[in-house]
Amino acid sequence: MKKLFLALSIVLLLLAGFAGYINYQGIPSYEVKLTDYHASMTPEAIERGKKLTLMLCAGCHMDRPTGKLIGTQMLDAPPEFGKIYSRNITQDKEHGIGDWTDAELLYLLRTGVKRDGQYIPPYMAKLTVMADQDVDAIISFLRSDDLLVAADPSPGHDSEVAFLTKLLSHLAWKPMPMPTQEIPMPDSTNEVQLGKYLAQNLECFSCHSADFKTNNYLNPEKSDGYFGGGNATLNQKGQVIRTANLTPHETGLGDWTQEKFVKALRFGLKPGEHALRPPMYPYTHLTDGEAAAIFKYLQTIDPIDNKVDRVFYD
Numbered sequence: 001m002k003k004l005f006l007a008l009s010i011v012l013l014l015l016a017g018f019a020g021y022i023n024y025q026g027i028p029s030y031e032v033k034l035t036d037y038h039a040s041m042t043p044e045a046i047e048r049g050k051k052l053t054l055m056l057c058a059g060c061h062m063d064r065p066t067g068k069l070i071g072t073q074m075l076d077a078p079p080e081f082g083k084i085y086s087r088n089i090t091q092d093k094e095h096g097i098g099d100w101t102d103a104e105l106l107y108l109l110r111t112g113v114k115r116d117g118q119y120i121p122p123y124m125a126k127l128t129v130m131a132d133q134d135v136d137a138i139i140s141f142l143r144s145d146d147l148l149v150a151a152d153p154s155p156g157h158d159s160e161v162a163f164l165t166k167l168l169s170h171l172a173w174k175p176m177p178m179p180t181q182e183i184p185m186p187d188s189t190n191e192v193q194l195g196k197y198l199a200q201n202l203e204c205f206s207c208h209s210a211d212f213k214t215n216n217y218l219n220p221e222k223s224d225g226y227f228g229g230g231n232a233t234l235n236q237k238g239q240v241i242r243t244a245n246l247t248p249h250e251t252g253l254g255d256w257t258q259e260k261f262v263k264a265l266r267f268g269l270k271p272g273e274h275a276l277r278p279p280m281y282p283y284t285h286l287t288d289g290e291a292a293a294i295f296k297y298l299q300t301i302d303p304i305d306n307k308v309d310r311v312f313y314d
């Protein structure tokens with residue numbers, strides 16, 4: 001009996017020590033290996049980058065009352081992760097990213113590791129499979145003289161990260177690798193290829209597969225329930241809104257026309273039905289052609305039988 005008690009006490013002490021260590025250490029840091037990279041800053045890149053930034057970054061980084069990219073509280077992040085705030089990504093040198101180098105931005109966007117080595121948990125998306133040219137477009141835009149990224153001195157908030165986030169950052173989550181080979185743009189004359197590229201890089205698959213936890217960000221098609229929906233996302237009130245099944249099954253988009261899809265995607269509207277709710281924000285910056293390409297691609301993937309329970313709240 002005494003021996004068992006002693007053994008248990010030791011285990012408990014070790015566990016408490018481990019928990020204390022994790023809590024004290026916080027989110028782990030990693031080595032930052034910068035490459036020799038300078039944003040191209042061409043007018044075409046800046047224009048494309050603006051569109052991508054509005055679709056991919058603004059949802060999290062825009063403060064809705066001011067319309068500025070000065071950071072805001074992530075009301076749709078699971079509360080058990082803590083109180084998470086995105087950051088000021090305008091060109092302010094003190095509170096924004098005005099004094100980050102192009103290479104530091106590239107490293108963060110690809111891997112999730114900040115220039116001081118701190119890792120950003122999955123509450124910020126990483127650009128793991130995006131073409132080099134598109135990542136360059138985003139960075140060129142962030143560096144441009146567009147009013148949306150003009151220096152703004154709002155200090156923003158530090159995230160109040162919960163113990164669970166720290167623990168998972170030590171045990172489960174890891175930075176993404178920097179690509180070792182060039183990632184080319186998709187062949188834009190091949191609609192299905194273009195649609196696949198957009199569906200994977202605009203994060204559609206990330207929300208629309210079975211669960212964030214089983215997504216494969218390096219090889220999206222290997223995600224559990226790829227595009228089968230049912231993933232429990234949260235709206236700004238913290239209510240669960242399950243994602244729709246987008247596969248060509250009758251429980252998904254099986255009987256949808258391209259026209260219906262384009263309208264739903266670009267404007268959030270389904271004739272005679274409920275408008276689409278956050279976090280499915282309309283993709284107004286996509287062209288009809290790009291939206292149609294996504295539809296054509298989705299029609300080619302394996303159908304998944306998954307009737308998603310669409311709960312409507314008052």
Ligand code: HEC
Nearest residue numbers: 056057060084085086087089096097114120123124125159
């Ligand atoms: C799903 C939400 C989300 C998306 C999408 C997102 N971010 Fe973030 N981002 C965050 C959060 C939250 C932080 C703060 C993390 C922290 O401090 O630990 C952050 C931090 C950053 C930082 C670090 C700033 C600093 O001063 O530490 C940069 C730069 C950044 N994001 C740029 C971008 C860009 C560019 C995009 C689009 C390609 C983007 N983010 C998309 C949520 C997001």
Ligand code: HEC
Nearest residue numbers: 202203204207233241242243244264276277279280294310
């Ligand atoms: C942040 C998570 C998120 C992202 C990113 C996202 N969606 Fe959604 N989407 C949802 C949710 C949640 C719904 C369900 C909305 C509702 O029930 O009102 C939805 C609904 C839809 C619908 C309506 C389907 C139906 O049966 O009503 C379509 C079409 C769609 N999304 C396409 C896309 C495409 C294409 C992309 C990428 C360009 C995308 N979504 C990105 C979360 C997301």
